Amino acid sequence: xxxxxxxxxxxxxxxxxxxxxxxxxxxxxxxxxxxxxxxxxxxxxxxxxxxxxxxxxxxxxxxxxxxxxxxxxxxxxxxxxxxxxxxxxxxxxxxxxxxxxxxxxxxxxxxxxxxxxxxxxxxxxxxxxxxxxxxxxxxxxxxxxxxxxxxxxxxxxxxxxxxxxxxxxxxxxxxxxxxxxxxxxxxxxxxxxxxxxxxxxxxxxxxxxxxxxxxxxxxxxxxxxxxxxxxxxxxxxxxxxxxxxxxxxxxxxxxxxxxxxxxxxxxxxxxxxxxx
Numbered sequence: 001x002x003x004x005x006x007x008x009x010x011x012x013x014x015x016x017x018x019x020x021x022x023x024x025x026x027x028x029x030x031x032x033x034x035x036x037x038x039x040x041x042x043x044x045x046x047x048x049x050x051x052x053x054x055x056x057x058x059x060x061x062x063x064x065x066x067x068x069x070x071x072x073x074x075x076x077x078x079x080x081x082x083x084x085x086x087x088x089x090x091x092x093x094x095x096x097x098x099x100x101x102x103x104x105x106x107x108x109x110x111x112x113x114x115x116x117x118x119x120x121x122x123x124x125x126x127x128x129x130x131x132x133x134x135x136x137x138x139x140x141x142x143x144x145x146x147x148x149x150x151x152x153x154x155x156x157x158x159x160x161x162x163x164x165x166x167x168x169x170x171x172x173x174x175x176x177x178x179x180x181x182x183x184x185x186x187x188x189x190x191x192x193x194x195x196x197x198x199x200x201x202x203x204x205x206x207x208x209x210x211x212x213x214x215x216x217x218x219x220x221x222x223x224x225x226x227x228x229x230x231x232x233x234x235x236x237x238x239x240x241x242x243x244x245x246x247x248x249x250x251x252x253x254x255x256x257x258x259x260x261x262x263x264x265x266x267x268x269x270x271x272x273x274x275x276x
Contacts, residue, residue: 125151
């Protein structure tokens with residue numbers, strides 16, 4: 001068994017990110033788990049190949065949220081540990097064979113040295129302080145193990161009119177954040193700079209970026225659900241914010257374009273891989 005060690009208090013800035021995320025609000029985690037995309041199978045296969053293992057003994061998923069990216073490894077890895085600081089997200093994390101969840105932070109997982117084959121950060125590295133996270137990943141990885149930080153574009157490729165509505169909604173949300181003075185992780189640690197930060201850290205002997213995509217079923221309801229799954233300034237139970245951001249306009253476009261159909265939602269992935 002892996003020993004459990006209490007994590008230290010999170011930094012003041014990281015605590016502020018959690019507070020501003022809206023992810024602790026009632027009902028949000030359930031919606032997040034329902035509408036956000038799952039990692040594609042091809043991603044897991046690439047990471048196993050880079051780690052030179054057919055069946056990883058241990059995968060650690062940092063900032064695992066509701067376990068979407070953790071459960072994906074069930075049946076592929078012998079053991080998977082999801083690390084998440086937000087108890088509201090962990091409360092809805094579904095069990096799966098070989099999967100366990102622990103409350104903790106990316107800078108101190110409480111896990112033993114050099115045990116993990118793969119450490120991941122799915123749509124989460126921008127919430128973390130980079131250097132302490134890289135140091136912790138390098139500590140718990142065995143020689144030749146890999147760290148993978150991957151992000152998806154939440155705006156799926158579906159239809160020109162609906163895609164445009166997603167982009168316009170994204171702009172309204174960004175403007176609303178600016179008006180409120182809300183700073184999220186991506187405002188400080190831009191995702192497109194992840195690879196360079198990994199290279200500059202000196203923790204990895206080889207780094208590269210991989211581009212992938214995933215296709216999932218989607219309908220008009222999922223379009224609105226994706227919009228609401230982004231956290232503040234969109235939060236469950238804040239109708240005034242929803243009116244300000246005109247979520248109903250995006251939903252109206254989705255219903256007009258898709259009707260009652262279920263179609264393919266194509267999500268693009270950027271994967272940054274570092275080998276220790």
